[in-house]
Amino acid sequence: MEAAPSTAAVPNLDKVDFLKLQNGSDIRGVAVAGVEGEPLNLTEPVSEAIAAGFAAWLLEKKKADGSQRLSISVGHDSRISAKKLEDAISRGIAGAGLDVVQYGLASTPAMFNSTVTEDDAFLCPVDGSIMITASHLPYNRNGFKFFTNAGGLGKADIKNILERAADIYNKFTAEGLTSSKGKALASVKRVDYMNVYTSDLVKAVRKAAGNIEKPLEGFHIVVDAGNGAGGFFAAKVLEPLGAVTSGSQFLEPDGMFPNHIPNPEDKTAMKAITQAVLDNKADLGIIFDTDVDRSAAVDSTGLEFNRNRLIALMSAIVLEEHPGTTIVTDSVTSDGLTTFIEKKLGGKHHRFKRGYKNVIDEAIHLNSVGEESHLAIETSGHGALKENHWLDDGAYLMVKILNKIASARASGLTGGSKVLTGLLEGLQEPAFSVELRLKINQSHQDLKGGSFRDYGEAVLKHLENYIDSDPKLQKAPVNYEGVRVSGYGGWFLLRLSLHDPVLPLNIEAPSNNDAVLLGNVVRAALKEFSALDTSALDKFVQAS
Numbered sequence: 001m002e003a004a005p006s007t008a009a010v011p012n013l014d015k016v017d018f019l020k021l022q023n024g025s026d027i028r029g030v031a032v033a034g035v036e037g038e039p040l041n042l043t044e045p046v047s048e049a050i051a052a053g054f055a056a057w058l059l060e061k062k063k064a065d066g067s068q069r070l071s072i073s074v075g076h077d078s079r080i081s082a083k084k085l086e087d088a089i090s091r092g093i094a095g096a097g098l099d100v101v102q103y104g105l106a107s108t109p110a111m112f113n114s115t116v117t118e119d120d121a122f123l124c125p126v127d128g129s130i131m132i133t134a135s136h137l138p139y140n141r142n143g144f145k146f147f148t149n150a151g152g153l154g155k156a157d158i159k160n161i162l163e164r165a166a167d168i169y170n171k172f173t174a175e176g177l178t179s180s181k182g183k184a185l186a187s188v189k190r191v192d193y194m195n196v197y198t199s200d201l202v203k204a205v206r207k208a209a210g211n212i213e214k215p216l217e218g219f220h221i222v223v224d225a226g227n228g229a230g231g232f233f234a235a236k237v238l239e240p241l242g243a244v245t246s247g248s249q250f251l252e253p254d255g256m257f258p259n260h261i262p263n264p265e266d267k268t269a270m271k272a273i274t275q276a277v278l279d280n281k282a283d284l285g286i287i288f289d290t291d292v293d294r295s296a297a298v299d300s301t302g303l304e305f306n307r308n309r310l311i312a313l314m315s316a317i318v319l320e321e322h323p324g325t326t327i328v329t330d331s332v333t334s335d336g337l338t339t340f341i342e343k344k345l346g347g348k349h350h351r352f353k354r355g356y357k358n359v360i361d362e363a364i365h366l367n368s369v370g371e372e373s374h375l376a377i378e379t380s381g382h383g384a385l386k387e388n389h390w391l392d393d394g395a396y397l398m399v400k401i402l403n404k405i406a407s408a409r410a411s412g413l414t415g416g417s418k419v420l421t422g423l424l425e426g427l428q429e430p431a432f433s434v435e436l437r438l439k440i441n442q443s444h445q446d447l448k449g450g451s452f453r454d455y456g457e458a459v460l461k462h463l464e465n466y467i468d469s470d471p472k473l474q475k476a477p478v479n480y481e482g483v484r485v486s487g488y489g490g491w492f493l494l495r496l497s498l499h500d501p502v503l504p505l506n507i508e509a510p511s512n513n514d515a516v517l518l519g520n521v522v523r524a525a526l527k528e529f530s531a532l533d534t535s536a537l538d539k540f541v542q543a544s
């Protein structure tokens with residue numbers, strides 16, 4: 001970083017400092033100081049510049065000619081840095097001459113929805129939208145997700161915005177920053193958009209149940225929002241539909257996340273909602289991540305509908321509506337899921353890559369080339385339906401589940417969540433499954449100054465050749481990511497992480513012993529790669 005010229009209003013930053021904030025199709029950084037080794041990089045001026053960069057990108061995209069004033073909605077999750085970043089973002093947008101519509105506490109899917117809602121009274125549709133969130137990451141982080149009515153922005157757009165932001169930032173003057181404050185005060189409007197969004201969810205369930213006002217009457221459903229932004233689901237969705245929600249927990253927003261990480265992939269979080277269901281003798285439990293684009297559920301016996309089971313459940317629901325359709329998932333899904341989707345449900349399983357944007361884009365692509373697909377879903381709990389604008393929406397996934405129990409009730413079936421559990425009949429689940437994350441040491445001499453991605457690719461290539469020489473192992477005939485191999489009654493997948501210098505290794509097998517045999521194959525194949533930290537794998541095979 002260069003020294004700041006004395007006239008600068010902000011410390012000087014290079015373009016690369018901005019580009020480091022990119023995390024796939026999101027922006028992520030440190031917004032709260034005080035954690036050792038994690039210096040602040042998502043400051044207020046940086047955020048203001050990023051918002052101005054988005055505004056400039058949007059003006060160009062929409063070819064706005066000045067006759068129409070564009071507007072951008074801004075929402076946030078429960079993080080402690082939310083308010084200051086909301087102000088900074090608003091200044092960036094207003095400074096660029098666009099209107100700002102603040103929603104306050106909101107969910108990521110609701111923000112996208114505001115670009116497609118037709119409702120003048122709520123200043124909708126907006127032209128663009130920004131969600132301030134860092135999903136399930138620790139309290140000191142924050143970030144941004146951007147939307148237009150075409151969906152979430154992709155990687156190339158984010159890079160473009162960050163490049164613009166770097167230029168804008170380095171031209172900030174003290175007067176400019178002061179004047180953007182004035183402009184923001186004048187052009188910010190506040191709207192209770194979550195009311196519109198939640199009433200749409202309520203309408204969807206009522207309609208699916210045959211226009212019954214309270215289709216969930218008699219159901220006891222507990223919600224765990226993990227102190228993120230999803231608490232609205234109990235009072236604004238479930239209760240108007242007639243459900244009892246007592247025993248729901250951690251609904252109050254608290255950016256220190258004092259109870260558990262709001263993340264349906266987290267074991268402690270799943271344990272917490274399961275316990276709440278059992279303690280309250282509830283029919284169903286629902287859990288969200290911080291910004292409500294991911295979710296999972298729990299049936300009345302404590303069976304978790306997350307990961308492969310959530311995909312199986314959603315596939316069963318979607319395939320009833322669209323027989324034969326293709327279900328696009330991420331790469332770490334079980335073999336049993338493929339059998340279930342294809343043999344039991346009569347659909348097609350397209351096992352693609354990890355990353356919610358990847359699976360959604362792939363489903364859109366399949367439709368464009370004539371293969372019908374209605375569901376794109378990841379084991380992480382991200383899921384999107386064609387009928388819902390391919391919007392990655394954890395709350396909508398739960399609405400589909402509620403529709404199922406409400407319509408079962410309407411047609412005279414009793415038994416609460418049993419109708420859901422019944423849909424999973426025939427799903428084979430592995431007796432043993434594990435994910436081990438093998439780190440690449442980026443400063444190791446073996447990288448020879450190259451990127452960790454190049455090194456990771458070399459590891460994968462070597463593993464692939466190694467497998468070819470072992471007749472007990474078979475490479476997956478169709479595979480889009482990493483090296484997936486069957487053997488010893490199970491399978492493993494080694495792939496590059498989407499963002500980190502890590503090779504995640506997933507193993508599923510009929511027993512712990514078989515999993516160790518598979519682990520040993522990988523260990524033997526990788527032993528010469530000294531920049532790869534295989535201690536997690538060593539520990540796994542030695543302990544077993």
Ligand SMILES: O=P(O)(O)OC[C@H]1O[C@H](O)[C@H](O)[C@@H](O)[C@@H]1O
Nearest residue numbers: 354355356380496497498499504
């Ligand atoms: O590749 P990994 O490190 O396992 O991370 C993969 C995950 O990254 C992010 O969290 C994305 O939001 C997820 O959609 C994706 O599944």
